[in-house]
Amino acid sequence: MSSRDALKSASALASYNVLLQVVFRVLTFLLNAFTLRFVSKELIGVVNVRLTLLYSTLVFLSREAFRRACLSGGSGAGRNWRQVINLLWLTLPLGVLWALLLVCVWLWLLEAPDAQIIPHYGPAVGIFALAAVQELLAEPLWVLAQAHMFVRLKVVAESLAMVAKCLLTVVMVVSAPDWGLYIFSAAQFVYTGFLVLCYVVFFCRFLGSEDANQKCFPLRGVGELLPHRADQEPWTDWTLTKLTWSFFKQSFLKQILTEGERYVMTFLNVLSFGDQGVYDIVNNLGSTVARFLFLPIEESFYVFFAKVLERGRDVRNQKQEEVAIAAEVLECLLKLVLVIGLIVTVFGYAYSHLALDIYGGSLLSTGTGPTLLRCYSAYVLLLAVNGVTECFVFAAMSQEEVDRYNLVMLGLSVSFLVLSYMLTWWAGGVGFILANCLNMGLRILHSLFYIRRYFHSSPWKPLRGLLPSRVLLLVLVLSAVVTAFSEGMLCCDSGWMLKLVHICVGGVCLLSVLVTVLLTETQLVQFVRTQLLPHYRKKHT
Incomplete structure (x- = not known):
């Protein structure tokens, strides 16, 4: 696949991912607004902070490193997909081990909520862990779909799963509100079940079809999706395994940075379950734009940069045409997310109070809610820049550089946890956002130094995208x-x-x-018009 084709595929993937996130956030927005009228903020705190943290930790630590390593190099003909799939299936036993460990922590080391106020906590922990392990069954299929740019599959699968989850939650909240945590646990299990089912059905129909043969898909039958070893070749690629281990050490630290405030709330009890519920709702509202736009762009263009750039090679030793395209895309992406982030910051300040009042009434608009959302609006700007800079850095780094960056992440993780604990005692929930801002600023500086050094000996200056x-x-x-x-x-x-x-x-x-x-911003407008909008038009024609 040429660099131009990779750019078109990445743009299409970003467009569809943005559409997917819009569907997700609209459904979640409506679901939360609905459930706030039927359940307590304490229950919301347990579900959205503690149980969701269990699920996200288990899934992230089990698969993130495998995803980043196995997507490096894209879908080139030289790849041994049998070895890649064998490696990806290791996510399942790894997930089971993490599930056993984390369930023990969540049940026996953490303070359980009052059973009179929030019943069924123990079974809910087990069901959330089981749902996470169930989702890992689709991991080899997900990587195959991403590497071969099956852009619509992810949208359809996750949209159907989310609709099923929302419908079940609404029905059970109305008909059996006394079930409490059972409602959200069952909904999460149904979500991951639908997700796995969609991927399995797609590949069962696709493999061996005429469409697969025309695309020269590397697998011929469903049996090749299962782990197996061919004669006279290793079970998996040792180089890819070592890269996975490097990313695994990094993913552990990245998870602490990503979910740091939830870890502090869960393990240090700095906020009550009710305050945790309010903070999480505000956090979800504040991160709407980040989930709508920034995360899909980061995921999709990481695939693009990983395809176009040769990992670990100096810019002078790569194909100059592809480096030029990568630099141009990076500059436009930085300008795009910067402009969006500035708009969110400016208008978020003046409309936070009104947004919370419309969304949740006095439950959210009184107290610290508006202040939290205003601070989060400023944090969105840092999220925007960090997502794009890190997606480029992680795609360009050599394994040795990834290992060295793990030490940086370790220092950032420790400093973030300390800052979160100290600032929360001083400023409550706002302290979490301040700690995130400081930490995200340091991560951005590291990425900017790397990008500047990477392009230093070349005529391209992609960091000009940060100058509106x-x-x-x-x-x-x-x-x-x-x-x-x-x-x-x-x-x-x-x-x-x-x-x-x-x-x-x-x-x-x-x-x-x-x-x-x-x-x-004519260059930015041209990039959006030629690379992103055409895919939306194709979708609706």
Whole structure:
């Protein structure tokens, strides 16, 4: 696959992933707004913080390293997919081991919630762990689909699974609210079951078909999806195994950084279950844009950079045409996420209180909720830049550089946990966001130094993507001032007419920002128009 074809595939994957995240977030948004009317914030805290942390930790530690290693090199004809699939199946026994360990920790080392207020905690822990192990059954199929750019499969599979989860949750919350944690545990198990089923059905139909033969798919039958060893060859690629081990050490540290506030809340009890519930809801609202756009872009263009660049090789020793494309794409991506992040930061400040009041009523809009969401709006800007810079860095690093970066991640993990604990005692939930901002800033600096050094001896300067036009910055500053003044005068204890006026003011300011982007950021507009939007048009024609 040429670099241009890889760019088209990555753009399509990013487009479909963005669509998928939109569906996910809309459904989750509506589901949370619905369940807030039927369940307590303490129950929300246990489900969304403690049980979700168990699930995400188990899944992430079991598969993340395998994904990053096995996607390096893409779907080239020289790959031995039998060895890759054998390696990927190790995620299942690894997941079982992690499940046994984490279930013991969650049941016996952590303080259990009051059974009178939140019953069925023990069975819920077991079901969430079982759901995570069930999802690992689809891991070899997921990697095959990503490497061969089956962009629609992920959208369809995860959308169907999410719809099934939401429908089951709504039905059970209405019909049997006393079931408590059983409701969310069953819904999670159904979600992973649907996910695995969709991937299995697709590949059972695809393998051996005329379409597979036309695409020269490396596997011929369903039996080749199972682990097996061919004569006179190793069971798996030793180089790929060592790279997986390097990423595994890094993934453990990255998980601490990603879910650090939940670990602090879970293991150090700095917030009550009710406060954890409010924080998690605000965190989900604040991360909406990150999940809509930044995460799909990071996942999709990591695949692109991994295909185009030869891992660990100096920029002068690579194909210059492909390096030029990678530099151009990186610059445009940095500009794109920076502009989006600045918009979220500017308008998030003036509309946090109103958004929480509409979403959850006084349960969220009173107390620390608006302050949390305002701080998170600023944190989104750092999330935006870090996602793109790290996806490039992880695709370009050699194994030795990955190992060295593990030491950096270790230091960042320790400092983050210490900062989270100290700042939370000082500022409550806001302390978590402040600690995240400091830590994310350090990660961005490391990635920027690496990218600058990587392109130092070349004519390309992709970091110019972090320099928006002065006109755009001026319009953003004016919008921040106008919307903040509007909030103070019109929102949020006034009637709905004044609130609507406040919303209209924000709409006019946002329109001004978007027009300014169209007029001043022509390279960015061209990138979005040629690489991202065409895939949406194809989807709907």
